[in-house]
Each structure stands twice: as C-alpha cells, then as structure tokens.
Amino acid sequence: MKNTTLKTLFFLTATLFITSVYSQTARERYVPTEVEKVLEKVQSAANLTLREPANLLTKEEQKVLRDYYQTPEISNTAFRATGDVYALDVRNGGDYGSFPLTGPFNIASVAVITNDIYASDFDVTGTLYALATTDVNLVSVEPDTGAITIVAPLTGAATDVTYSGLSWNQTNSTMYALTTDGTTTNLYTLDLTTGAMTLIGATGTTLGIWLAIDNAGIIYMADIGNDNFYTLNPTTGAATLVGPLGVDISFAQDADVDPVSNTLYMAGYIGGGVNNIYSVDVTTGTATSLGTVNNNDAELGMFSIDGPIAIDNNFVCDDAITIGLGIINSNGPSNAGGGASNVCLSGATNSEWYAYTATNSGDLTISSDLTSNSGVDTRVSVYNDDCMNLACIDSDDNSGANNTSTVVIPVISGMTYLIEWDDANNADAFDFELSLAISCPDPINFAIASFDDTTADFSWDAVAEATNGYVLNVFNAGDDPDVDSPVYTENIPSGTLTATATPLMPQTMYDVYLMADCDTSVSNSVSLSFETDIAPPVCGGTYADVGGATGPYLPSENTTTTISPDVSGDVVTVTFTYVDIESSTGVGTQDGCWDYLTVYNGPDASYPVLAQTLCGEESGDGGVSSVPGSILSIGMSFTSTDASGALTFVFTSDGSLQETGWLADVTCGPPPSCVTPGSFSNTMTTDTMATYTWDETANASNGYVFSVFNDGDDPDTATAVYTENIAFGTNTATATGLMPATAYDAYIMADCDTSGMSTTDLDSFTTEAAPPVCGGSFVDSGGVSAGYSPSEVTTTTISPDVAGEYVTVTFTYVDIESATGEGNQEGCWDYLTIYDGPDASYPVLAQTLCGEESGDGSTPTLYPESLLSVGNSYTSTDSSGALTFVFTSDSSVQETGWIADVTCGALSIDEFSEAQFSYYPNPTSGLLHINAKQTIDTVQVFNLLGQEVMSLSPRAMEVTLDFSSLSQGAYFLKSSVNGNLSTHKIIRR
Structure with missing residues (x-):
C-alpha cells in the first residue's frame, strides 16, 4: 500500500522561505463556456453566503476553475504590507493560522476553529473579533493560538441571517457589521461589549458578503449576487456602485484594508477550492489577483490584517509591545503608568514601551521625524532586552525637525531591543517608524538547480557584501541546524554562486541552509527543502513515480525512465501493484487522461509503442478513464520484446491536481519462448461485431487464438461468446454475433507449437447500441449504461418498417445537459433537434430540447419551451412516417443521455388533422x-x-x-x- 501523505516538495518549501513567486499556467485548455458552466453550477447553490457545500463540484469541474483562474507571476516588491494576515479556512475543517500579506499565501496552521465564521477584524486595542453565524455570538480570537472566547450573544439582527461583514472604523472608533438573508443586506454598528447591533439601514443589495473600511473611514462592500463593488453611506447604509470586481465570487469571502498602504485586499473564493488574494482598485472596483491560498484549496471566512499598532497598556517596560518594521501609531505617553525609566535621559514620568527583534543584522533607524507629527515634541531611548537591568544603547531628544527624535543603532539578527518614548516634553499621540539598513543581506533566489538520487546542485544570486563568500549546509530534514551535524557542508568563495552536495541518500528529505559571510557579520540563513530521487529502477526492484512510495508525482512532468536488464539476453517485465494517475471522464489532456504513462518497447522513446496513454485511480478514489483502452489497472504488466530487453516509460502530467502515482515490480529473466502478440487493439466496433488487430509473433507457427468473453468473466473457466483460431500470417480477426450495448473482454494469445502458448493480452470494449427500430429503443451514443460523448453532431433517422405507418418516439429517461442561462442554444448546453421527415431538411418539430429530469433535475430556466421531459412524445406526420433526430453536444460535461420507446402505427384522427x-x-x-x-x-x-x-x-x-x-x-x-x-x-x- 502506498502512503498518501504528501511530502514537502522542494520547490514549494523554497518558495515559502525565499520569495513570493507564483506559477502561470496557460488557459488554452478551457473555453469560456466551459468555465461558465461550472460557475453557473456554483451560482445555483442554495446559499451562496455560507461555505461551499461538500462535493458541489466534481474533480473535473474543480480542475476547470483551477486552470482558468491561475495567477500570473508577481514579485513581493509589488506591494507593501505591515505584516501577517490571520485567516480561517472554512473549507477544510476550520484550519486557522496566518500568512504574510506579501505572500506566499499558505496558512501556517496553529489551530482548528469549527465555528461558522464569515467576518472578522481587529479593533484599536489589537483584539481580533469575529461573528459566529450559527451560534449567533460575538467572539474574540487569540491571534497566535486561535483560542475562541465568547464575548456576548449577537442581538439586533433578524434570525436566520448570515453575519457576513465586520470592520473597524478608526476615524470614529466604531465597529461596523453586515448581515444578509439572501434578499436584504443590512449595515449595523456593533457594541463590542454587549454584542448589541444597531441598524443603520439596508444597502439596497441582496448578497453583501464582506465589509472593509479604509483609513479615511470610507466603507466598502462586495456583493456575490452580482459580483459588484460598492461604497456604503455610514449614515443610511445605502450602497453606491463603484464598478464590477471582474471576478466570479461565491460563498465565503472576506476582505481588509492594510493600514500602512491603505490598500484594500480581498480573499476571493470562486468555487471548488479555487481562490485568490486580490488587491481591489477602490476607484473602479477592479480586482487584481496576487496569488492563491494553499495552492487553490481554501475558502477563507476570516481575512484580517494585523495593521500598525495603536494601543495602550504598554506603560511599563515589562508590558512592552512587540513591533516590526514600518509605521506605528502611538497614543503617546499620556498615561498614569509612571513607567519612565530615566536611565538614558532623565526628567520623565510616564512612557510607552516597545520591543523590536531584529530580522537581520544592520543599522536600525527609529524616528518620529514624520510629516504626521507636526508640533509633537518627542523623546526616545533604546535599551537592551532586560527590564531589570536596563543598559542604555542610545537616545535622542530633538535631532529631528520640529523637535522630533531619531536614533540609529547597530542591531544583530535575532536580538531584541527595548524602545521607550517618554513624556518629558510632550504626551500627545504621534507616529514613529522603524527601518533597517541591512549590513549583510540574505542571499536571494536560492534554488535547487537539479538533483538526482545522490546529488543536488544549488544556485543563488550574488551578495555584494559577501567578501568571504558563502556557507552551505545540508541537514537531514527536521534536524536543528544549531545543534545537529550536517550531512554535507561547504565554504564557497566570493564570486562562486553554485554548489553541489554529494553523496546523498536516495529518496531522502533534506533541509539546505545558505548564508552570506560579510567578514564582520553574516546574513541570516535562507533555506529550502527537497527530496532526492528514488534510485533508478533495477531488476528485482521497484519502479515508482518521482514521489516515491510516500508522495505524489509533480506538476508539469515530462519524465523518461528506461529500465534495462542487468544480464545480456534477459528482458524486463514491469508489473503494476499500485495505480493512482489522474484520469478524466472527458477527453482530458490525452485519450481520457489528464496525466499519463506511455510505454515503449525498447531503450528509448523512438521504439514501438506498447501503450500510448495509461492512467487510472484504482488505488486512489477509483476514477477511471473515459477511454477504456487508456485504463491502467493493478496487475497489468509489460514485457520487452526488443533485442535490448529494455522498456522505456514516459510520464506526462499537467500543471494541477497531482495524484499519488504508482508502484510496480521490476523483474528480469530470459525472454518467453512464445511472446504475447503486441499492439492488440480494437479497430472497429458496431452493435453486433468487433474487429481487432495485433503484431506478429515470429515463431507463432500455429497462429493465434482470439476469444471474446462477457465483461469480467474468467477466461480460464468461463465459456467464450466468440472464439477463433487464426492462421499464422493473419493478424486480424472479427468477432460476430455480439449483443448491442454490451461490455466484453477480448483476448489474444500466440500458439508457438513446441514452444507452447504465450500469455494472453486483454482489451475491453463495449458494442454500440442497436439502431432504433419499431418496437425497440432510441438511446444516446453511450447506450443504456453510459453517457453520450463530447463534441457530438449525431444524426439518427427512425423509419417505420411498414409503409403507411408513422413513427412515435416517447422519452422514458432524460438527462441532457441544460443551462440556467443561454447555454449554447436556447437554454441548453447539449440538445436534440427533431425533424418531421427522413432527414434534417424537413420541418422542425422541436428546435432545441434538453433537461436533466433523470439526472440532477436541472432545467433550461430561461427557455421553458426547450425542456424535454420524461413522457414527452413526438409523432411523424410526414408521408414517409419517419422522424430525424440531430444531437449536438459540446466538449465538456457529458450527462447520461436519454432512452425512448419507438412505436409505429397509423395516425389517429387528431394526429391526421394535425398532419x-x-x-x-x-x-x-x-x-x-x-x-x-x-x-x-x-x-x-x-x-x-x-x-x-x-x-x-x-x-x-x-x-x-x-x-x-x-x-x-x-x-x-x-x-x-x-x-x-x-x-x-x-x-x-
């Protein structure tokens, strides 16, 4: 059994540690109508303001959205943010944690929150509040642990509403809340002590989904009913349209304003796990994608940015507030805490205290010399991190403009420094800023250039200050680099920007650290993780995907593996024991597969193909390819018949949704004395016959045995429905007398006389449905057991078998894909057209017919006249008595089709009148x-x-x-x- 726990892939971990870079995938696979269909299904869900219902979308539909909404590449210098975003993923069991607003947007989970929360924000005290819809409570969330505290029951709103928005207005120190019942969206103020909500007014929209307020007090809202962006009147609640978001959002969403840049960010959810973080242009409403959350598998009910700190209670040194780089909004030392230290400078009574931990070594500037501080006389002191034994590092009173203060101190990465602002001159509120000039910058673009089972090559960009070069250390994954010994270490001279670690162990996870040596100081270590390849498959070993026995394969692979015998004259046999390669219920990337193996009979891909396209998910969720000949199953084996004895496998994967891969046993031995015929394939199938061809077996002097069994029958014990001995030199056979719309297994084996019989090769097929006749059935191309095919334009004419009679077709099963909008034609994505005569030049009885009464019940909402229902019947009035049906389907989402009874007879009086x-x-x-x-x-x-x-x-x-x-x-x-x-x-x- 293959362990399906996902390993941490090297490229993902590297991205987490180094920079914010997102891959771009071309959208050519899906046309807009395919995306529209999936979005239409999302919009049809009962309550778009709650989390997406489980299993709303199929894997195929999720893939359509993921590929279409891929995000272009951005740089983390494209926008500035204060710090972390606190987020709750309501899609995956309530995963709560944080990620940097600069990206990548992968939640560092710290807790599970099961409450139905779809709105949150920080207030001025730094408390993170949230609204719990199901419990109807105002709660607080401890940002760093996810601990929930019930503050008070929510009162003042109607029952059965969704609490969809929450935002703090710093201009009037008021918390605002938003609710919607799917018809009316209301704006409220919220008492953070009692939970009482006071109605301001209705917005005039139906599905307001989030609330965000900028630094100027402007209230913003989005509506998932029309995907538009609005401002709200703080006095009346009325919404004013700004413009469309340009994004099809549904279900849980949230948004917040970064207080430093005053930029509005939105956690936009599309459906099926597909999501993006967007910046929103508040002048036009246009949302610009910045990247996905958790690799397109998250739906955020909380999205709250920890903005600049503007809180009290940091009056004494022991209560110093931890801050980072950027602008901090201080309330000023106007308190009665009596916390002034008077160590660096004297004459103060009260203070505000802050703690800063250096992220890099360098020169830290602490300054209140900002344009926002006109007229505020400040004084600052900086100390070591020991409130009981303060040692003055530096201080300043009035070196800045207008009596402001600035100090510059050297800091060491990882060290904490205490900052005191006192009231010796002034106690008013003011702003100050921390900035850092790094003395030894961290290496950037640290990447793994290539690796195999025992070696890994690394590269990085030059650090100009690294006069002594760089230090590279490789550790076993999870080892502490400060305590444990590296498995590989190297000092790289200045000017060299590559290194190779060897020898390493196959299929082993490693953590790699690189730091710059700038003589007087060193940089932080940047790191990445990777796993070495599995050892190349050999005789007696295992052939596995690049994920090995513990993980999935990679996106966008095109990996070639050649397995050769270790003894000259032997041949390789590969037998699959575990199969989980992404299949498709449609066309997929190739022949019913999204990802697939191709097998070549020889030492490279120029040799004959044994199997062109193989996939299947027998060891995963059971998905199978829509093309029977592409199905790879456990137990299937491939044996080389080439003189080299080698087999070559080429694996191709697309850019999204990786399954867990495969495992196969590799055995080697002398070639069989009677080789199984190769390239056994079905070349034609009708309702009663099937034709096969195969490659010649050189010593099959007695020819071949071709047999057909009912699907699933054991060929060693069951009786064949057709069998034939084929003479040597003939490499084709046709099985006749088969039943329409029936699944069969076909077998071929060679008879090599004294060398015995070969093993059999198997191929499964299904005969076509019988042509509709009087007294029979009219069914889609998939027959009674399967759906119709993509991109069909199929014409079927049904004629009476007695002159003077007329055909009547009565539908008993209907599942043809309909649309809630226009669809491809008059409310249908796929449709039947019926003509009153023997071909499509005759008058139309029904132009466009579809419906899913026998499926999920969907109907062509905008075009009720296009609805085809069980029981509907159509009778020819043409002198020929015939009816002609033309079925048209598009390239995606095939339903299960239709079944109809065909009867023939004379027209009744009423029918004759209508004729x-x-x-x-x-x-x-x-x-x-x-x-x-x-x-x-x-x-x-x-x-x-x-x-x-x-x-x-x-x-x-x-x-x-x-x-x-x-x-x-x-x-x-x-x-x-x-x-x-x-x-x-x-x-x-």
Missing part, C-alpha cells in the same frame, strides 16, 4: 413558416388581449409570417384551411 397543418420555428424571433396539405384560406394573429395584430389571405398551401415587428410574448395563430379552423399558440422571443 394537415404545421408551422415552425416556435418560439420564433422573426419569421414563422406555415405548411398545409390543403389551401390556407386565412391566417390571423391575436395578442393576449384579443386584439388582431396581423391578418392574411394566402390562398396557398405555404405562407411565411413576419413576427419581427411584434413585441416579445405569446400570440394566438388562428387559421382556416379548406374551411377547417384551428388555433395555435406562438411565442415571439
């Missing part, structure tokens, strides 16, 4: 064509008010009416044919 008069198309957007078997005397058209809007006296058997000047809606067509009156309902679309 005398026909009209099409209905509905019509313009012209309506009328045909009769006798002279049409008069034609009148009335609206629903009974007013005549059109009148003609054709005196002919054909007439065309022009409805284009009429308004859309229903009309009555009244006609007189040879003195017989009839009335029909016409729809003007």
Whole structure:
C-alpha cells in the first residue's frame, strides 16, 4: 500500500522561505463556456453566503476553475504590507493560522476553529473579533493560538441571517457589521461589549458578503449576487456602485484594508477550492489577483490584517509591545503608568514601551521625524532586552525637525531591543517608524538547480557584501541546524554562486541552509527543502513515480525512465501493484487522461509503442478513464520484446491536481519462448461485431487464438461468446454475433507449437447500441449504461418498417445537459433537434430540447419551451412516417443521455388533422413558416388581449409570417384551411 501523505516538495518549501513567486499556467485548455458552466453550477447553490457545500463540484469541474483562474507571476516588491494576515479556512475543517500579506499565501496552521465564521477584524486595542453565524455570538480570537472566547450573544439582527461583514472604523472608533438573508443586506454598528447591533439601514443589495473600511473611514462592500463593488453611506447604509470586481465570487469571502498602504485586499473564493488574494482598485472596483491560498484549496471566512499598532497598556517596560518594521501609531505617553525609566535621559514620568527583534543584522533607524507629527515634541531611548537591568544603547531628544527624535543603532539578527518614548516634553499621540539598513543581506533566489538520487546542485544570486563568500549546509530534514551535524557542508568563495552536495541518500528529505559571510557579520540563513530521487529502477526492484512510495508525482512532468536488464539476453517485465494517475471522464489532456504513462518497447522513446496513454485511480478514489483502452489497472504488466530487453516509460502530467502515482515490480529473466502478440487493439466496433488487430509473433507457427468473453468473466473457466483460431500470417480477426450495448473482454494469445502458448493480452470494449427500430429503443451514443460523448453532431433517422405507418418516439429517461442561462442554444448546453421527415431538411418539430429530469433535475430556466421531459412524445406526420433526430453536444460535461420507446402505427384522427397543418420555428424571433396539405384560406394573429395584430389571405398551401415587428410574448395563430379552423399558440422571443 502506498502512503498518501504528501511530502514537502522542494520547490514549494523554497518558495515559502525565499520569495513570493507564483506559477502561470496557460488557459488554452478551457473555453469560456466551459468555465461558465461550472460557475453557473456554483451560482445555483442554495446559499451562496455560507461555505461551499461538500462535493458541489466534481474533480473535473474543480480542475476547470483551477486552470482558468491561475495567477500570473508577481514579485513581493509589488506591494507593501505591515505584516501577517490571520485567516480561517472554512473549507477544510476550520484550519486557522496566518500568512504574510506579501505572500506566499499558505496558512501556517496553529489551530482548528469549527465555528461558522464569515467576518472578522481587529479593533484599536489589537483584539481580533469575529461573528459566529450559527451560534449567533460575538467572539474574540487569540491571534497566535486561535483560542475562541465568547464575548456576548449577537442581538439586533433578524434570525436566520448570515453575519457576513465586520470592520473597524478608526476615524470614529466604531465597529461596523453586515448581515444578509439572501434578499436584504443590512449595515449595523456593533457594541463590542454587549454584542448589541444597531441598524443603520439596508444597502439596497441582496448578497453583501464582506465589509472593509479604509483609513479615511470610507466603507466598502462586495456583493456575490452580482459580483459588484460598492461604497456604503455610514449614515443610511445605502450602497453606491463603484464598478464590477471582474471576478466570479461565491460563498465565503472576506476582505481588509492594510493600514500602512491603505490598500484594500480581498480573499476571493470562486468555487471548488479555487481562490485568490486580490488587491481591489477602490476607484473602479477592479480586482487584481496576487496569488492563491494553499495552492487553490481554501475558502477563507476570516481575512484580517494585523495593521500598525495603536494601543495602550504598554506603560511599563515589562508590558512592552512587540513591533516590526514600518509605521506605528502611538497614543503617546499620556498615561498614569509612571513607567519612565530615566536611565538614558532623565526628567520623565510616564512612557510607552516597545520591543523590536531584529530580522537581520544592520543599522536600525527609529524616528518620529514624520510629516504626521507636526508640533509633537518627542523623546526616545533604546535599551537592551532586560527590564531589570536596563543598559542604555542610545537616545535622542530633538535631532529631528520640529523637535522630533531619531536614533540609529547597530542591531544583530535575532536580538531584541527595548524602545521607550517618554513624556518629558510632550504626551500627545504621534507616529514613529522603524527601518533597517541591512549590513549583510540574505542571499536571494536560492534554488535547487537539479538533483538526482545522490546529488543536488544549488544556485543563488550574488551578495555584494559577501567578501568571504558563502556557507552551505545540508541537514537531514527536521534536524536543528544549531545543534545537529550536517550531512554535507561547504565554504564557497566570493564570486562562486553554485554548489553541489554529494553523496546523498536516495529518496531522502533534506533541509539546505545558505548564508552570506560579510567578514564582520553574516546574513541570516535562507533555506529550502527537497527530496532526492528514488534510485533508478533495477531488476528485482521497484519502479515508482518521482514521489516515491510516500508522495505524489509533480506538476508539469515530462519524465523518461528506461529500465534495462542487468544480464545480456534477459528482458524486463514491469508489473503494476499500485495505480493512482489522474484520469478524466472527458477527453482530458490525452485519450481520457489528464496525466499519463506511455510505454515503449525498447531503450528509448523512438521504439514501438506498447501503450500510448495509461492512467487510472484504482488505488486512489477509483476514477477511471473515459477511454477504456487508456485504463491502467493493478496487475497489468509489460514485457520487452526488443533485442535490448529494455522498456522505456514516459510520464506526462499537467500543471494541477497531482495524484499519488504508482508502484510496480521490476523483474528480469530470459525472454518467453512464445511472446504475447503486441499492439492488440480494437479497430472497429458496431452493435453486433468487433474487429481487432495485433503484431506478429515470429515463431507463432500455429497462429493465434482470439476469444471474446462477457465483461469480467474468467477466461480460464468461463465459456467464450466468440472464439477463433487464426492462421499464422493473419493478424486480424472479427468477432460476430455480439449483443448491442454490451461490455466484453477480448483476448489474444500466440500458439508457438513446441514452444507452447504465450500469455494472453486483454482489451475491453463495449458494442454500440442497436439502431432504433419499431418496437425497440432510441438511446444516446453511450447506450443504456453510459453517457453520450463530447463534441457530438449525431444524426439518427427512425423509419417505420411498414409503409403507411408513422413513427412515435416517447422519452422514458432524460438527462441532457441544460443551462440556467443561454447555454449554447436556447437554454441548453447539449440538445436534440427533431425533424418531421427522413432527414434534417424537413420541418422542425422541436428546435432545441434538453433537461436533466433523470439526472440532477436541472432545467433550461430561461427557455421553458426547450425542456424535454420524461413522457414527452413526438409523432411523424410526414408521408414517409419517419422522424430525424440531430444531437449536438459540446466538449465538456457529458450527462447520461436519454432512452425512448419507438412505436409505429397509423395516425389517429387528431394526429391526421394535425398532419394537415404545421408551422415552425416556435418560439420564433422573426419569421414563422406555415405548411398545409390543403389551401390556407386565412391566417390571423391575436395578442393576449384579443386584439388582431396581423391578418392574411394566402390562398396557398405555404405562407411565411413576419413576427419581427411584434413585441416579445405569446400570440394566438388562428387559421382556416379548406374551411377547417384551428388555433395555435406562438411565442415571439
């Protein structure tokens, strides 16, 4: 059994430690209509404001969204952020943690929160508040542990609403909240002590999903019903449209403003795990993608940025607040804490205390010399990290403009420094900033250039200050680099930007650390992790994917593996014991596979193909390829018949969704005396026969045995439904007398006379459905047991077998893909068109028919006239008695199709009357064509008010009416044919 625990892949870990870089994948695979279908399914979910229902989308549909919404490459210098984002993934069991706003956006999990939380924000005290929808509580969340504390029940809002937005307004020190019931979205103020919500007013939108307030107090909101971006009036709650987001968002979302840059960021969720962090242009509403969260597998109910600190209670040294680089909003030392140290400078009573831990060695500048501090006289002191034994490092009173203060001190990476602002001169609120000039910068773009089973090559960019070069250390994964011994270490001279670690162990995880040596100081270590390749497969060993026995294969692989015998004259046999390679229910990347193996009979890929496309998920979730010949199963084996004895495997994977791969036993031995015929393949299948071909076996002097069994039968004990002995020199056979729409297993083996019989090769196939006839059934191309095919344009004509009779087709099962919007045609993605005659040149009985009554129940919402239901029947009125059906499907999402009874007989009196008069198309957007078997005397058209809007006296058997000047809606067509009156309902679309 293969362990499916995902290992930490080297490129992912490197990205986590080094920089924010996102891969870009081309979108050419999916056309917009395919994406539209999946988004349409998402939008049809019952409650878009809660988390996405489990299993809403299939794996195929998730893949469509993931590939389409891939994010272009960005740099972490593209935007500035204060620090971390605190996030809750409501999709995956309540995974809570944080990630840097500069990216990459991968949650460093610290807890599991099971509450239904879809809104959160920090207040001025640094408390992280959240709204729990199911429990209807105001809660606080301890940012670093995820501990939940119930503050108070939420009151003031209606029952059964979703608490969808929460945001702090620093301009009036007020927390605002948002609710929606799917029809009305309301804005409230929220008392953070009692949980009482006071209604401001309705926004005028239906599905407001998040709330964010910028530094100027402007309130922003998004609506997932129309994907638009709004500002809200803080007095009335009314929404003003800014513009479309340009993103199809659904279910849980959140957003927040970075207080440093005043930039609005949105955690936008699309569906099926697909998500992105976006920056939002507040002047246009346009959302720009910055990258995915957790590699497109997260749905964030919380997204709160830890902005600049503006809080009290840091009055004494022991209560110093930890801060980072950037601007800090201080309330000033206007307190009665009496915490002034008077160590560096004297004459102060009260202070505010802060602690900074250096992220790099260098010169730290602490300054209140900012334009926002006009008129505030500040004083600062800096100490060692020991409140009981403060040692003054530096201080400043008025070196900056307008009596502001600036100090510059050398700091050492990892060391903590205490900062004191006192009230000797002034106690007003002010801003100050920390910035760091790094003395020995960290190496950047540290990457693994290549690796195999025993060696790894690394590269990085030059650090100008690294006069003594660099130090590279390789440790076993998880070892402490400060305590444990490296498995490889090297001092690299200045100017050399590569290194090779060897020897390493095959299929082993390692952590690699690189630091610059700048003579007087060293940089921080940058690190990455990787796993060496498995040892090349050899006789008696195992052939596995690059993930080995413990992990998945990689995205975008094109990996070639050649396995050769270790004894000349022997041949290699590879037998699969574990199979989990991503398959497709549609076309996939190739022949029903998204990822696949190709097997060549020889030492490289120029040799004959034994199997072109192989995939399957028998050891995973059980997914199978839509193409039977592409299915790779446990127990399948491949044996070389080449003179070299070698087999070559080429594995190809796409850019998303990696399965756990494969394991196979490798055995070597003398070639069989009677070789199994190669390239056994089905070349033609009808409803009653199947034709096969194969490669010649040189010593098969007695020919071959070709047999066909019912699907799943044991060929050693069951009776074949067809068997034939084929003479040597003939490499084809046709099995006849088969049943329509039935699955079979075909076998071939060679008879080499005194050298015995070869092993068998197996291929499975399904016969086509029988052509529809009177008394039979009319089914889709998949027969009674499977769905129709992608990209079909299939014409089927059903004729009576007795002259003078007429065909009637009555549907008993209907599952043809419909659309809630336009679809490809009149509310259908796939559809049937029915013609009253022996081909498609005859009048249309029904232009567009679809429906999923026998599937998930979907209907063509905008076009009820396109709905095909169980029980609907169609009877030919043409003199031939025939009906013609044309089925059209697109390239994605195939449903299970249809089944209909075919009956034949004479027309009833009513049917004969209808046969005398026909009209099409209905509905019509313009012209309506009328045909009769006798002279049409008069034609009148009335609206629903009974007013005549059109009148003609054709005196002919054909007439065309022009409805284009009429308004859309229903009309009555009244006609007189040879003195017989009839009335029909016409729809003007």
